[in-house]
Amino acid sequence: MTINEKQDELIEDFAFYTDWMEKYEYIIQLGKELPLIHDSYKTEEYIIKGCQSRVWLYPNMNEGKIDFTADSDAIITKGLVSLMVKVLSGHTPKEIASADLYFIDKIGLKEHLSPTRANGLLSMVKQMKLYAIALSA
Amino acid sequence: MLTLYIIMGSTELKKIDINKVRSDFPILKREVNGKPLVYLDNGATTQKPKQVIDAIIHYYEEMNSNVHRGVHYLSQISTDAFEVTRRKVKEFINAEHEHEVIITKGTTESINIIASCYGRAFIGKDDEIIISAMEHHSNIVPWQMLCDEKGCKLRIIPMTAEGDLDVETYKTLFSERTKLVSFTYVSNALGTINPVKEMIAIAHQHEVPVLLDGAQAVQHLKVDVQELNVDFFAFSGHKMYGPTGVGVLYGKENFLNNMPPYQGGGDMIKEVTLEKTTYNELPFKFEAGTPNIEAGIALANAIDYINELGLEAIKRHEDELLAYAIQELSKVKSIRFIGTAKEKSSVISFLIDGTHPYDIGVILDKLGIAVRTGHHCAQPVMDQFGIPGTVRASLAVYNTKEDVDVLVAGLNRAADMLL
Numbered sequence: 001m002t003i004n005e006k007q008d009e010l011i012e013d014f015a016f017y018t019d020w021m022e023k024y025e026y027i028i029q030l031g032k033e034l035p036l037i038h039d040s041y042k043t044e045e046y047i048i049k050g051c052q053s054r055v056w057l058y059p060n061m062n063e064g065k066i067d068f069t070a071d072s073d074a075i076i077t078k079g080l081v082s083l084m085v086k087v088l089s090g091h092t093p094k095e096i097a098s099a100d101l102y103f104i105d106k107i108g109l110k111e112h113l114s115p116t117r118a119n120g121l122l123s124m125v126k127q128m129k130l131y132a133i134a135l136s137a
Numbered sequence: 138m139l140t141l142y143i144i145m146g147s148t149e150l151k152k153i154d155i156n157k158v159r160s161d162f163p164i165l166k167r168e169v170n171g172k173p174l175v176y177l178d179n180g181a182t183t184q185k186p187k188q189v190i191d192a193i194i195h196y197y198e199e200m201n202s203n204v205h206r207g208v209h210y211l212s213q214i215s216t217d218a219f220e221v222t223r224r225k226v227k228e229f230i231n232a233e234h235e236h237e238v239i240i241t242k243g244t245t246e247s248i249n250i251i252a253s254c255y256g257r258a259f260i261g262k263d264d265e266i267i268i269s270a271m272e273h274h275s276n277i278v279p280w281q282m283l284c285d286e287k288g289c290k291l292r293i294i295p296m297t298a299e300g301d302l303d304v305e306t307y308k309t310l311f312s313e314r315t316k317l318v319s320f321t322y323v324s325n326a327l328g329t330i331n332p333v334k335e336m337i338a339i340a341h342q343h344e345v346p347v348l349l350d351g352a353q354a355v356q357h358l359k360v361d362v363q364e365l366n367v368d369f370f371a372f373s374g375h376k377m378y379g380p381t382g383v384g385v386l387y388g389k390e391n392f393l394n395n396m397p398p399y400q401g402g403g404d405m406i407k408e409v410t411l412e413k414t415t416y417n418e419l420p421f422k423f424e425a426g427t428p429n430i431e432a433g434i435a436l437a438n439a440i441d442y443i444n445e446l447g448l449e450a451i452k453r454h455e456d457e458l459l460a461y462a463i464q465e466l467s468k469v470k471s472i473r474f475i476g477t478a479k480e481k482s483s484v485i486s487f488l489i490d491g492t493h494p495y496d497i498g499v500i501l502d503k504l505g506i507a508v509r510t511g512h513h514c515a516q517p518v519m520d521q522f523g524i525p526g527t528v529r530a531s532l533a534v535y536n537t538k539e540d541v542d543v544l545v546a547g548l549n550r551a552a553d554m555l556l
Contacts, residue, residue, distance in 0.1 A: 077496075
């Protein structure tokens with residue numbers, strides 16, 4: 001699946017949830033299911049500091065494609081991190097660097113990418129793209 | 138007769154008419170995320186009553202003109218209104234002189250003025266400044282910057298596990314090199330009310346002046362700077378129902394006169410030639426440039442508002458609410474209070490074990506409840522408790538038991554979702 005196909009699928013999934021409670025319960029569930037980053041990468045080197053919650057992100061290059069593993073100390077952030085990881089993992093650095101991540105807005109979670117949220121998510125998206133640019137060079 | 142009057146006066150405490158008070162704050166009528174707003178982030182900033190909002194509108198519609206400059210009519214009335222604020226602040230904190238009241242941008246600027254000006258004049262290499270372990274970043278960083286510049290050192294008053302300052306250790310921190318003590322009246326992160334009068338007296342025994350951060354105090358407690366005998370006192374307008382962008386630095390005349398100015402510019406000068414400038418008298422020496430005039434003027438309306446309700450009545454209302462909130466929040470599963478000092482103001486900091494404060498904040502927001510989550514600009518306090526942050530509910534005069542009930546229900550819901 002392309003990055004956009006994955007995004008469209010998530011948008012469809014979220015369309016089932018009519019109220020915020022269900023939506024957040026799903027995100028929390030995703031957070032609980034996220035494959036944890038290996039402890040050896042849960043270090044200062046891989047940390048993305050938000051003022052409120054922290055995110056760890058590790059990129060692994062495998063046959064020309066990047067797989068991300070990640071974690072966060074806040075479960076809602078972790079659920080959102082999980083969505084990003086799902087969408088961007090398994091793609092080439094070039095695809096990741098040029099991806100337009102429209103799904104967050106479409107599923108009504110844009111506020112979580114606001115800099116005032118200070119949850120590390122916006123910085124994580126930037127960091128994913130920076131890794132992709134660095135690894136494609 | 139006089140005695141009788143005084144007794145009657147003291148027993149007839151005004152009571153807060155909560156419906157009237159709430160109707161004074163237009164924002165309290167709005168909804169957030171489809172739910173009635175429950176605003177419990179008053180430690181960050183309070184909402185503004187109509188009286189303050191109207192004063193700002195009135196200023197722009199009827200008075201707008203620069204202060205302390207023109208001879209024309211508008212400049213005179215805006216200057217007069219601005220100076221009314223100074224007089225009201227003087228009375229509000231019972232300063233001896235009006236010119237001891239410097240109008241600033243807020244508490245942060247007030248503290249920075251002392252760090253910069255008192256620091257420049259009186260603090261040098263290897264001198265020592267005492268602050269406490271419960272300070273807001275704005276009462277830590279200016280001193281660290283001064284220490285970097287001057288080579289002076291910070292000594293820290295420790296805090297107990299309950300969130301009280303350790304006064305016995307404080308007494309041992311003084312040396313011949315101690316030049317200033319600076320601490321907060323009320324902790325923004327924990328709500329602890331410090332024994333400031335005793336702590337000021339201890340510093341004075343060592344002939345060291347004290348700067349008191351009153352940002353979380355003036356909206357809850359009656360402050361009398363002469364009775365406290367404090368040397369410098371800082372607070373903000375926006376945390377006491379006033380506008381943002383205005384605050385106060387009180388300083389004893391003698392200290393202020395002996396300090397160099399903060400910034401150079403208009404209003405702070407007496408005479409300027411290209412070779413030399415003589416500085417204006419107090420308070421203008423510390424008020425360079427055009428101030429935030431509308432905020433300065435409307436601060437008087439905020440003070441009037443507090444005075445009309447009466448600080449004693451406000452305190453009684455908030456204390457009752459605080460006790461109710463602690464009682465009801467204690468019933469929430471897995472709740473852990475951070476900061477259980479003997480004397481507390483309207484701040485409750487807590488965690489729900491097994492959850493992150495950020496997650497709680499997100500879910501409460503969805504329910505229309507505004508609380509603060511995170512480290513509250515007091516990271517050293519969080520470090521001491523070994524936690525990343527807390528959820529903080531902070532109360533104001535317009536909060537009700539119903540607000541507390543909504544918070545408790547919201548927390549139960551959040552805990553159900555997250556645990």
